[in-house]
Amino acid sequence: MELFNNHKKLFLSALSLFIILTLIMAIMPALYNQEYNAILPNAAPPSDDAIKGKEVYIANGCVACHTQQVRNVDMDNVWGDRPSIAADYAANKRADLWRNTATLMGTERTGPDLTNIGKRQPSLMWHLLHLYQPRATVQKSIMPAYPWLFEEKKSIGKNDIEIILPDNFNNRTKRKIVATKEALQLVAYLQSLKQTELPDGSPTNSFLYKKIENKKPKELVDTSMPDGESLYANNCMSCHQANGEGLKGAFPPLKNSPVVLGDNLELFVTIIMQGYDPRPEYATMNAVGTDNNLTAEEVTAIINHERTSWGNNAKKVTIEQVKDIIEKLKLIPKK
Incomplete structure (x- = not known):
C-alpha cells in the first residue's frame, strides 16, 4: 500500500510502465517494419x-x-x-x-x-x-x-x-x-499516383479467383495428376511471384525455403490449407486451400511444383501423404 500513499513512487511507476509499453507495442514494431519493408527498386520519388x-x-x-x-x-x-x-x-x-x-x-x-x-x-x-x-x-x-x-x-x-x-x-x-x-x-x-511495375521482369500479380488457362501442349501434360504449374499460377503466384522469390517486405520466398524443402510436410500442408501469420516483415497469408476448395490432389501438385522449381530439388510427395494430413486436420475441402 506504500506505493499508493507515495505520489512520487506512484507517478514514476506509472510513467515507467507507460514508457516500457510504448517501446514494446509501438516503437520497436515500427522500427522492425521499417527495416523489413523495402521500396520497390524502380519506384520514382515524388516531386x-x-x-x-x-x-x-x-x-x-x-x-x-x-x-x-x-x-x-x-x-x-x-x-x-x-x-x-x-x-x-x-x-x-x-x-x-x-x-x-x-x-x-x-x-x-x-x-x-x-x-x-x-x-x-x-x-x-x-x-x-x-x-x-x-x-x-x-x-x-x-x-x-x-x-x-x-x-x-x-x-x-x-x-x-x-x-x-x-x-x-x-x-x-x-x-x-x-x-x-x-x-x-x-x-x-x-x-x-501510379503503380510501380514489379522488379526483375516479374509478371504482374494476378487477382484472386481469376483463373489462368493451362497453355501447355496436351502431349506434355501429365493427365494422372493436376497441373501444379497452372495451380500455382492461379493460387500462389500473385504473392510469391513466378520466380518463387517473393518480394521483400511483402511476400516470403519459396525458393530455398526451409518450409518448402524441409521434411515437415504437415506444416507445409497446414500453411496451404489454413493460411499463415508469419514474421512481421511479411503479409498474412489467407487459407488458400480452404478458400479455393483445393483437393488433396491439387495440394499435392502445388507442393511438388514448389519443391522442384526455381532450383529447388526436394523429393516429391504422394497424394496419400497429403490426404492423410488433410484428414487428420479435418480440413477436407467442400466440393
Missing part, C-alpha cells in the same frame, strides 16, 4: 509539387471519398494493374512530427480508387476541369466542385493556366478561370 499536393489533398478531405488500395479480388482490377502490396507504401513518410498521414489508403470508395489515376488520367487539363466542375467531365458525378482552388481574372498572365469550360458550364462573368498554385500541386500529386 516537390506532388509532396505539397498531398497536403492539399488532405486539407480538402479527398480521403473521405477516395481509397488508394487495390484489393486482391477480381472486381478491383479496374483500379490497378495488380493488387496493392506493402512495398507500395514503404516510401510514404509522416507529414510532420504531429501528423501521421503517411498513407491515404482510405476506408470508403464513394468515388473511384486513385491508386493508378496517374496512368488512367494523365491529362493536366482533365484534372483541372474535373476539380473546378466535375460534371463537366463526368456527367453523373456526385463529387463536389472545388472553385476555391481557382481564380477569376480579366486577362491571362504569362504563367497562368486557363481552364476552358464547355459551353453549358460557361460562367456568366465572362472572366478567365485560372488554376491556383494549390490546384496545380494537387494535380501533380494525382498524376504521381
Whole structure:
C-alpha cells in the first residue's frame, strides 16, 4: 500500500510502465517494419509539387471519398494493374512530427480508387476541369466542385493556366478561370499516383479467383495428376511471384525455403490449407486451400511444383501423404 500513499513512487511507476509499453507495442514494431519493408527498386520519388499536393489533398478531405488500395479480388482490377502490396507504401513518410498521414489508403470508395489515376488520367487539363466542375467531365458525378482552388481574372498572365469550360458550364462573368498554385500541386500529386511495375521482369500479380488457362501442349501434360504449374499460377503466384522469390517486405520466398524443402510436410500442408501469420516483415497469408476448395490432389501438385522449381530439388510427395494430413486436420475441402 506504500506505493499508493507515495505520489512520487506512484507517478514514476506509472510513467515507467507507460514508457516500457510504448517501446514494446509501438516503437520497436515500427522500427522492425521499417527495416523489413523495402521500396520497390524502380519506384520514382515524388516531386516537390506532388509532396505539397498531398497536403492539399488532405486539407480538402479527398480521403473521405477516395481509397488508394487495390484489393486482391477480381472486381478491383479496374483500379490497378495488380493488387496493392506493402512495398507500395514503404516510401510514404509522416507529414510532420504531429501528423501521421503517411498513407491515404482510405476506408470508403464513394468515388473511384486513385491508386493508378496517374496512368488512367494523365491529362493536366482533365484534372483541372474535373476539380473546378466535375460534371463537366463526368456527367453523373456526385463529387463536389472545388472553385476555391481557382481564380477569376480579366486577362491571362504569362504563367497562368486557363481552364476552358464547355459551353453549358460557361460562367456568366465572362472572366478567365485560372488554376491556383494549390490546384496545380494537387494535380501533380494525382498524376504521381501510379503503380510501380514489379522488379526483375516479374509478371504482374494476378487477382484472386481469376483463373489462368493451362497453355501447355496436351502431349506434355501429365493427365494422372493436376497441373501444379497452372495451380500455382492461379493460387500462389500473385504473392510469391513466378520466380518463387517473393518480394521483400511483402511476400516470403519459396525458393530455398526451409518450409518448402524441409521434411515437415504437415506444416507445409497446414500453411496451404489454413493460411499463415508469419514474421512481421511479411503479409498474412489467407487459407488458400480452404478458400479455393483445393483437393488433396491439387495440394499435392502445388507442393511438388514448389519443391522442384526455381532450383529447388526436394523429393516429391504422394497424394496419400497429403490426404492423410488433410484428414487428420479435418480440413477436407467442400466440393
